[in-house]
Amino acid sequence: MNDISQSIFELNHLDTLAEQNQWMNRRHPLVKLLLTLFYIILVVSFHKYDLMGLLAMMAYPLIVFNLSELSFRKSIYRLRYILPLVCIIGLVNPLFDKEMVLVMGLVLRGGIISMITLILKGIFTVLAVYLLIATTTIEKICGALRLLHMPKIMVTQIMLTYRYIFLLLREVERLTTSYQLRAPGQKGIHFKVWGSMVGMLLLRSIDRSEGVYNSMLLRGYDGNFNYVNRKMAMVQTDWIYLIFWLIILILLRIFPVIQLLSGFFLHLFG
Amino acid sequence: MHMADALASPAVAATMYVASGVAAAYSIKKLREEDNAKIIPTMGVMGAFVFATQMINFSIPGTGSSGHLCGGMLLSAILGPYAGFLTMISVLLIQCLLFADGGLMVLGCNIWNMAFYGCFLGTMLFWLPMMKNKASKVRILLASVLGCIITLQLGAFSVTLETLISGITELPFSFFVATMQPIHLAIGLVEGLITAAVLIFIYEARPEMLYGLNDADKKKSRFSVKQTLVTLFITTTLIGGGLSLVASGDPDGLEWSMEQVAGTSELEADGDIYESAGSVQETTSLLPDYSFKDSESPLGTTFSGIAGCLVVILLCVGGSTLVRKITRKPVNE
Numbered sequence: 001m002n003d004i005s006q007s008i009f010e011l012n013h014l015d016t017l018a019e020q021n022q023w024m025n026r027r028h029p030l031v032k033l034l035l036t037l038f039y040i041i042l043v044v045s046f047h048k049y050d051l052m053g054l055l056a057m058m059a060y061p062l063i064v065f066n067l068s069e070l071s072f073r074k075s076i077y078r079l080r081y082i083l084p085l086v087c088i089i090g091l092v093n094p095l096f097d098k099e100m101v102l103v104m105g106l107v108l109r110g111g112i113i114s115m116i117t118l119i120l121k122g123i124f125t126v127l128a129v130y131l132l133i134a135t136t137t138i139e140k141i142c143g144a145l146r147l148l149h150m151p152k153i154m155v156t157q158i159m160l161t162y163r164y165i166f167l168l169l170r171e172v173e174r175l176t177t178s179y180q181l182r183a184p185g186q187k188g189i190h191f192k193v194w195g196s197m198v199g200m201l202l203l204r205s206i207d208r209s210e211g212v213y214n215s216m217l218l219r220g221y222d223g224n225f226n227y228v229n230r231k232m233a234m235v236q237t238d239w240i241y242l243i244f245w246l247i248i249l250i251l252l253r254i255f256p257v258i259q260l261l262s263g264f265f266l267h268l269f270g
Numbered sequence: 271m272h273m274a275d276a277l278a279s280p281a282v283a284a285t286m287y288v289a290s291g292v293a294a295a296y297s298i299k300k301l302r303e304e305d306n307a308k309i310i311p312t313m314g315v316m317g318a319f320v321f322a323t324q325m326i327n328f329s330i331p332g333t334g335s336s337g338h339l340c341g342g343m344l345l346s347a348i349l350g351p352y353a354g355f356l357t358m359i360s361v362l363l364i365q366c367l368l369f370a371d372g373g374l375m376v377l378g379c380n381i382w383n384m385a386f387y388g389c390f391l392g393t394m395l396f397w398l399p400m401m402k403n404k405a406s407k408v409r410i411l412l413a414s415v416l417g418c419i420i421t422l423q424l425g426a427f428s429v430t431l432e433t434l435i436s437g438i439t440e441l442p443f444s445f446f447v448a449t450m451q452p453i454h455l456a457i458g459l460v461e462g463l464i465t466a467a468v469l470i471f472i473y474e475a476r477p478e479m480l481y482g483l484n485d486a487d488k489k490k491s492r493f494s495v496k497q498t499l500v501t502l503f504i505t506t507t508l509i510g511g512g513l514s515l516v517a518s519g520d521p522d523g524l525e526w527s528m529e530q531v532a533g534t535s536e537l538e539a540d541g542d543i544y545e546s547a548g549s550v551q552e553t554t555s556l557l558p559d560y561s562f563k564d565s566e567s568p569l570g571t572t573f574s575g576i577a578g579c580l581v582v583i584l585l586c587v588g589g590s591t592l593v594r595k596i597t598r599k600p601v602n603e
Binding site: 003004007010011014023036037040041043044045048052055058059064066069078081082085086090092093095096097104105106111118119121122126128129130132133138141151153154156158159160162163164165167168169172176186188189190191194195196198199200201202203205206208209210212213216257258259260261262263264265266 | 326585
């Protein structure tokens, strides 16, 4: 099925990107995780009419995209899950909010401004998470979560799930492809085999997990994984990177940078 | 039903992180008490299983559309509510990080709306009570369908509340609820049927794998199917009655209920966080009243605004390209 092949491709692609040895990939995962969360909180905290303030927040994705040498075009595809719901909720705003607001010298209906800011917030936040995951492997994110004292059981669980996703997605792909080849022209799985098809896969998966557990025991598993190693230490560049962005993001949140710049242009040419 | 970061305010997101965090901490405590090391790899594989099978399209007879599996209910029916809940958290986190399906800041909301209701309420209210006395195909079907419908309804209602309290949408409460609930009623029914089909298969093939079935011989349950249905009926009537009361209030049900509770409707829509953030911005900005009112040419203002944006773009791209050039390691290093 196309959906599943696409997902496998996307996962492999992200894995490859995250394992590159770029400057951004070498930054400490905790720094990237915290900055991503901080950025998202700041973006979301903008008032619904503060379009100009929000626009200035594009600085973070712009700079990090360029530093990470990632393809902007490929990241756009990730918006497909989130944007429809955000757009539907945003699109009704112009109908209900008829207050007039002044933005960039234009008097516009408040609902239109709030719709645009909502969609922009949706785009910025999704891009921020993409920039995190495309430059940081899941193992490193798990290490960062351990540094934040997330319980071991949870972190182990996340890592195991991630590792098995590749395996099970391929299995589901094989299963659905062979089903489709035997049921041409049929959309989806017929209800008569809903239970048996997925049920068999489930039984096989649980058997597999027993095998995994046994092999883990044979390799000395005692309920613990070591996520944090010496490589996880913060270096000077990480500190500088963190402090740089904290300052820039706070400044962008507090000062209306684009309004100041446009005021400067107005003064220059006006 | 995955929420995006843009659909909640930081205050709402933080509250839901705390709520989900407490539920997760309780689940971890319960799992540690069980002291079953084997459960961890099983949880990992089951998480991946749910993730993968959610991509299978199940055709719905007579409609031409397709449905998906209900993860929370299936996981808890096999792993139990605690392990099921923790597994769902990892599935949601991976969906959010790798596929941008749900936001990182609102992960707490998503965990609550999908994992908490599905795993805890689905198991405690429907699965366990109905399986304790005697398991049968009909009981499994009933528990799965009812469980999926009710937990999805609660989840959809929570999405509505979280979005409205965050002040994101101008939609009236009653309209929003009237749109969200029926859609999720249909989804819940289909997801319940698919989940039931899988669970019935497991029941026939390896019944010992289903959670809570082994207790049947040990003790008689305090609940029966009849009692569960009566409880469900009363709960539904209470919630439904309460809801319609709120929803019919004019012109905005949430505003009305806020007025009843807090004596004011001021809290509604624009969350406090916006107000305080706005006032911080106002007091600290260099030109607080800079609204271009004195400008004689609005067109000029627009153009200078665009120019301002362009300068930001140029600065960001140019600056970062420079940094990239400087920091790039030589290829042959």
